[in-house]
Amino acid sequence: MKLPFLPNHDESSFFDFVSKHHPGLALGSHGVTSSGQPAFEHARSSGALTVPQATTVLAIKYQQGVVIAGDRRATEGFQIADRRIEKVFRIDALSAMAIAGAAGPCIEMAKLFQTELEHYEKLEGMPLSCEGKANKLGQMVKANLPMVFQGLVVMPLYVGYDEKRAEGRIFKYDITGGRYEESEYHAIGSGGKDARNTMREYFQKNLSEPDALKLALTALYNAADDDVGTGGPDLVRGIYPTAKCVTAQGITDMSDDKVRAVYDGLLAVRRSKET
Amino acid sequence: MPMPYYVSPEQMMQDKAEYAKKGIGKGRSIIAMEYADGVVLTADNPSASLHKVSEIYDCIAFAGAGKYSEFENLRKAGIRHADLKGFMYSREDVTGRSLANGYSQSLGTIFSQEMKPLEVEILVVQVGINSHPNEIYRISFDGSIIDEKNFAVIGGKSEAVQTVLKDKSTSPAPSLKTAVNLCVSALEQTANQKLPPEGLEVAVLERSRTGRKFRRLAVADVQQLLSS
Numbered sequence: 001m002k003l004p005f006l007p008n009h010d011e012s013s014f015f016d017f018v019s020k021h022h023p024g025l026a027l028g029s030h031g032v033t034s035s036g037q038p039a040f041e042h043a044r045s046s047g048a049l050t051v052p053q054a055t056t057v058l059a060i061k062y063q064q065g066v067v068i069a070g071d072r073r074a075t076e077g078f079q080i081a082d083r084r085i086e087k088v089f090r091i092d093a094l095s096a097m098a099i100a101g102a103a104g105p106c107i108e109m110a111k112l113f114q115t116e117l118e119h120y121e122k123l124e125g126m127p128l129s130c131e132g133k134a135n136k137l138g139q140m141v142k143a144n145l146p147m148v149f150q151g152l153v154v155m156p157l158y159v160g161y162d163e164k165r166a167e168g169r170i171f172k173y174d175i176t177g178g179r180y181e182e183s184e185y186h187a188i189g190s191g192g193k194d195a196r197n198t199m200r201e202y203f204q205k206n207l208s209e210p211d212a213l214k215l216a217l218t219a220l221y222n223a224a225d226d227d228v229g230t231g232g233p234d235l236v237r238g239i240y241p242t243a244k245c246v247t248a249q250g251i252t253d254m255s256d257d258k259v260r261a262v263y264d265g266l267l268a269v270r271r272s273k274e275t
Numbered sequence: 276m277p278m279p280y281y282v283s284p285e286q287m288m289q290d291k292a293e294y295a296k297k298g299i300g301k302g303r304s305i306i307a308m309e310y311a312d313g314v315v316l317t318a319d320n321p322s323a324s325l326h327k328v329s330e331i332y333d334c335i336a337f338a339g340a341g342k343y344s345e346f347e348n349l350r351k352a353g354i355r356h357a358d359l360k361g362f363m364y365s366r367e368d369v370t371g372r373s374l375a376n377g378y379s380q381s382l383g384t385i386f387s388q389e390m391k392p393l394e395v396e397i398l399v400v401q402v403g404i405n406s407h408p409n410e411i412y413r414i415s416f417d418g419s420i421i422d423e424k425n426f427a428v429i430g431g432k433s434e435a436v437q438t439v440l441k442d443k444s445t446s447p448a449p450s451l452k453t454a455v456n457l458c459v460s461a462l463e464q465t466a467n468q469k470l471p472p473e474g475l476e477v478a479v480l481e482r483s484r485t486g487r488k489f490r491r492l493a494v495a496d497v498q499q500l501l502s503s
Contacts, residue, residue: 001345001348003348003349003352003381003385004380004381004384004385005377005380005381005384006349006352006353006355006356006377006378006381007352007355007356007359008352008355009355014355014358014359014362017355017359018359018362022359022363025362025363111362112362115358115361115362118358118487119354119355119358122329122330122331122354122358123351123354125324125326125329
């Protein structure tokens with residue numbers, strides 16, 4: 001039965017609910033009126049837009065779970081749009097996501113995904129499985145495809161702790177919503193290739209948490225070294241990449257002090273090579 | 276087309292109200308009670324999976340008595356209302372009062388316009404943070420809404436439970452242990468039987484928790500609270 005004055009919808013997905021009843025709040029609604037038509041014809045034909053772009057994020061599996069990390073830079077053309085942007089998000093008690101691409105839609109997708117999982121958990125009385133969450137995110141990436149032709153790419157990297165398998169898992173996506181599982185590590189964004197090169201060199205199975213964190217931060221450092229879009233540690237302002245650990249115990253933020261300590265060691269080694 | 280028999284609006288409302296009250300009175304009772312660190316919800320519910328008490332948002336819980344399918348529908352709509360508001364604006368803009376108003380409007384409209392009223396009575400409970408008081412709203416099948424203090428009872432022999440609790444409620448809010456014992460003894464007294472911990476559904480909105488404050492108490496926790 002339909003309830004007046006309250007939002008009615010048949011399924012447990014918040015994403016489907018807003019897409020159907022509040023299309024202006026859903027993904028892929030930029031420059032589109034509530035009737036689904038483009039607001040202006042030129043909004044569809046003027047080519048790629050210049051918007052802040054978030055870059056390099058990565059994830060590495062280790063003994064207890066997965067570490068997920070990202071640099072702090074957003075660029076807009078040749079300008080720095082933001083020095084402190086946060087690209088790694090806690091999604092729910094057992095999963096996190098990092099983003100690369102157009103910053104605005106990226107953050108919007110993370111927020112929508114957070115709401116989606118909490119909404120499902122409350123309606124159904126139990127959380128989605130790790131696989132179910134990863135699939136749902138794929139559908140959201142797919143819904144964003146029209147925006148990709150405007151240059152508004154949203155590329156997530158999703159990590160979750162699978163309680164059934166008792167292991168951390170990493171999922172990557174393509175722009176069509178295709179979902180692929182990575183068994184060891186992965187990095188995306190403009191410096192993703194550089195970060196992957198570093199990880200390929202030093203990755204081992206069953207790393208300890210400090211080693212996994214060190215590898216993640218080294219990979220980000222090397223990516224920043226070779227890629228203009230990726231920010232390194234900013235020693236003057238004290239801005240460091242962010243990292244989170246996803247384990248059976250939940251999501252732990254790596255404190256700035258911990259990250260700084262790793263960089264101090266890393267920079268000392270690099271400096272000694274120059275003399 | 277045959278003319279329908281004339282029934283006075285007064286008579287019609289009375290019949291509907293009686294029908295709804297009968298449905299609600301058949302069930303078991305649920306109590307919401309303020310305690311020192313929040314609000315505790317205690318339901319006489321033998322099922323472990325069909326919940327009568329559940330989470331709506333960070334500080335808001337829901338309890339429904341009467342027909343399961345009907346209050347379940349209301350619960351889901353409430354979660355949608357809260358999540359939509361929290362997504363559109365911000366998490367702190369989701370309030371129990373706005374939700375209770377929505378429920379009241381919805382139930383009132385259905386009561387006056389539909390053939391069959393909803394046979395439900397619901398509670399919207401919000402734990403107060405940053406030195407705000409707790410809020411407990413009791414909403415009836417006809418959309419009438421009552422702002423309760425200290426405790427509220429819905430479903431079953433709610434009036435009898437209310438009378439039992441009225442004399443025992445203390446003015447500085449009791450501890451969780453005292454509150455749960457008070458609720459369970461009131462439920463037992465009116466049900467005329469001993470309620471095992473497995474037959475109770477107990478959940479709390481705990482002020483001290485960060486983020487989502489709703490927590491279900493496991494049977495072992497309830498057992499521990501009830502053992503003196």
